[in-house]
Amino acid sequence: MKYPTRKKATLLLQDGTIFEGFSIGKEGTSGGEICFNTGMTGYQEIYTDPSYFGQIIVNTTSHIGNYGALDTEVESDAPTINGLVVNEFSGIYSRTSATEGLQEFLEKHNTVGIAGVDTRKIVRHIRTKGAMNAIISSELEDKELQAELDKIPSMESLELSTKVTTKEIYDLGEDNDGYKVAVLDLGIKKSILKNLIERNCQCRVFPAKTSFAEMEKWNPDGYFISNGPGDPAVMDYAANTVKEILDKDKPLFGICMGSQILALAVGIPTYKMHHGHRGLNHPVKNLNSGFSEVTSQNHGFAVEMEALKNSEVAELTHIDLNHNTVEGLRLKNKPAFAVQYHPESSPGPNDSKYLFDDFIQLIKDNK
Secondary structure, eight states: OOOOOOOEEEEEETTSOEEEEEEEEBSSEEEEEEEEEOOSSOHHHHHTOGGGTTEEEEEOSSEESTTOBOTTSOSSSSOOOSEEEOSEEOSSOOOTTOSBOHHHHHHHTTOEEEESSOHHHHHHHHHHHOOEEEEEESSOOHHHHHHHHTTSOOSTTOBOHHHHSOSSOEEESOSSSSEEEEEEOSSOOHHHHHHHHHTTEEEEEEOTTOOHHHHHTTOOSEEEEOOOSBOGGGOHHHHHHHHHHHHTTOOEEEETHHHHHHHHHTTOOEEEEEEEEEEEEEEEEETTTOOEEEEEEEEEEEEOHHHHHTOSSEEEEEEETTTOOEEEEEESSSSEEEESSBTTOSSSOOTTTHHHHHHHHHHHHHO
16 A cells, blocks of 8 residues: 655646646556546446457546445456546555555556546536546646547547457357357447356357457357447447347447447447446436436447437437437347446445346246
8 A cells, every 4th residue: 555656747628738747557648538426336347348459548537536446246257448537545554354545456467547637627627618638647737638638530431349349259158058148249348248147158258359240159048238338320340230139139238338329229229428427426317117217327429319209120228318319228129228327336226236137047948
């Protein structure tokens, strides 16, 4: 356990706004699209979620690092974020089960960050101006920093799932009398796979660009389309794969990016949001049950509401109660549904885990 060295660090936003603080994690320079997460806990799961690849995360919670880091609280093998912005950073931790401090965890995985800045001001700025590119550095002067920032591509029209997907096919779960689920990995979280395995699923996880024909050789009972980073509108390869799954009337469940890809596969467009939804306390209404759910969310793109409402093949199932955006859809004549939010939580509330049970029931009904 230790406090980070207080070397000066700078955060430069695309519109020229500058914040000065001190370096945390690895000293160096890193940039990406800046966005914020409102969750009060679960920072380690957030940093290791592959959906955040290419992004700098601002934690709105004032104190970060005070419960350390634990080997089991990860959603991938290492942090996938491009940078971290916090207010108060703790170099010591109180949780006895933690395996190391957050500073050591970030250093070990070469994650660049800045602390000692007014995160409330930064969040208000993003909410007003919208998500934009930014860069953090503890080594470059302002002019050099601007030159490096100018090199960072826009998240719009950026394909990133192939950067984080598995390189090789792998299996999880027991080979038994349960359900065989083919998983298209666009940047999947470990907790999603855990939820499927807990429901007696044997999962075979395939790289993002695997063809339907290749997955179908395994003769799965159903297909799962995962979360992931980047702009879904440029992922024709995934949308075309989903079209083939639907043509064969195979049961399909998608989460987050998977929801957007399902929409694109049936001709419903997506768009880049002003600043996205990222946190653990977003209220969503299930239009079928009439009940509300407190949900975990992480997305900067969404399905177009009017196009979905006018669709002849799909219908709205869940809606965001804060912003009236699409949070779930299903097909009218195919065994396929998806949600924009994260029912697996990790971190977040467990209100929506019933969706995994719905998927199993869909498989049973079609097996």
